[in-house]
Amino acid sequence: MPTLVSHPDEVKVVSRRFGMGAANIEKYIELDGYKAVQQAIAEGPEWIINTMKASGLRGRGGAGFPTGMKWSFVPKQSEKPKYVLVNGDESEPGTCKDHVIFLHDPHAVIEGTMIAGLAIGSKVGFIYLRGEYRYLLKIVEKAVADAYAKGFLGKNIFGKEGVDFDIITQTGAGAYEVGEESALMESLEGKRGVPRIKPPFPAVVGLYGGPTVINNAETIANAPHILLMGGETYAKLGSERNGGTRLFGISGHVERPGVYELPMGYSLRKAIYDVAGGIKDGKKLKAVVPGGSSCPVLTADEIDVGLDFDQMGKAGTMLGSGGIVVLDESVSIVEFALRTIAFYQHESCGWCIPCREGTDWIKKTLTRVYNGGGSKKDVDNIQYLADNMMGRTFCPLGDAAAMPTLGFVKKFRKEFEDYIEGNKAGTPIITVEQLVGAH
């Protein structure tokens, strides 16, 4: 069971009810639950969207797109039904924040889904959880059933004539790629989770061909809190153009790993050294992968940066999914880069050639380097391959594989070259036999 952690610098909004038994509907109601959605029904779609816009909330799945704006893109009139789709297919290595939301506050996801539905004029929401999260699916299913029993879902919700909303829960069956929005829609339609070409964007042609709002589970769970506290109040908790707080999962070589809710713009250095208790066993920091495995690495000298979408972008990396993976001095970057690309090679759906071939060739080349048979030309080849994947695929998986690879070889080029010459930094963990035979 995930351990709950706490730190005085945390600002608890979306994690406010964690550890308080709010999976129970009575407890959730006692803790201001289902108030925001009733206010949303009373005030109407324009008020909801304006409040969400004012909040400065940006998508917590990784892309950081402004949520209020996304909702406003959905056409008011549509011949086809509109849908709300909650992306709980959390699969980016280093990310486990939605895990704790589903576990501790499933009703917040349900209420947020309803609010999004009211905002865009949809009557059906889907909550999609990755297949591995079966125990969480059961928690969410129970919460949905309880909400139906109370008359909060179904026909004439909260006794309001003509206001209907249904929620359907859905499970995946193991595929990183399905976390991408259009691939998720394919999966939900009972197909292989390969991405769709854009445009059209989901807001116009999404699930079952209808206009669809798709949001990450954390984004959706924030909506009720934002409506209750007001958009401006929420915005002020964060930094410029990055409203509010977000859940950061700090993992790897830290003393107190865990999911912490910190204000947007909070110092990465403080997140590692204060909040997560510093580097494990008093070792030295070597590098940080700051927002899930697809984000370019930061070196130990580059951590004086604020944790928001814009500051991380300026630092040459991404805030991503908020999964901060901390590497101490014992880590071999060559090995870590290999493990990272091995993942993307395994998960590439094969639809786009640059991604399918690129991940495979980078993995093969890195395996040779790691195995001691590499040449300096290999490092150039890796960079060449990764450069040629960037921006050349339907979905961001190709970029997600190329970006960290480029980060490793550019920032740690000397370590790669030394490794090839026989001076291997770090303590290797994987045997090549293990990795190659693995998948």
Added chain:
Amino acid sequence: MSEIANTIFSPETAARFDHLVTIYPLKRSALVPMLLYAQDEIGFVSDEVVREIAQRIDILELDVRNVLSYYSMLRTKPAGKYNVQVCTNISCMLRGGYEILDHCKHKLGIGHKETTKDGVFSLEEVECIGACCWAPAIQINYDFHDDLTPEKVDVLFQMYRDGQGKDEK
């Protein structure tokens, strides 16, 4: 009473499937969950499972197989009663995931995607399972076990062997 005559599933699962195909705007949306729930009951996605699900959704068996081959949790061969899935992705790797995998291999005497002779355990190295902050983590069937050490793994295996392990479906 199932809507499919001679269903291969238990009455509960058959009833669940009867319902599942009715809740979505398109029947086919039930495909991925049905494959997973069928596997939970039968142990793997057999030819019979493919046939009945194709019939229930009214699509070709080929369509079912096409989807089946995409998802990593779905398998077409039996696994052990308890499928041990060890995460070795980055967060787990940094906190001993490979050590846990090696320990499992040694302890169970099997490798990746193999099953013990008595059929009790199978082993699988898997990609990130979303337990990064509580690493190293494994799943035994659907149950998460985190913050592991080789010693804790031994205790877990004994519990499952003794029939005391959690096994939520």
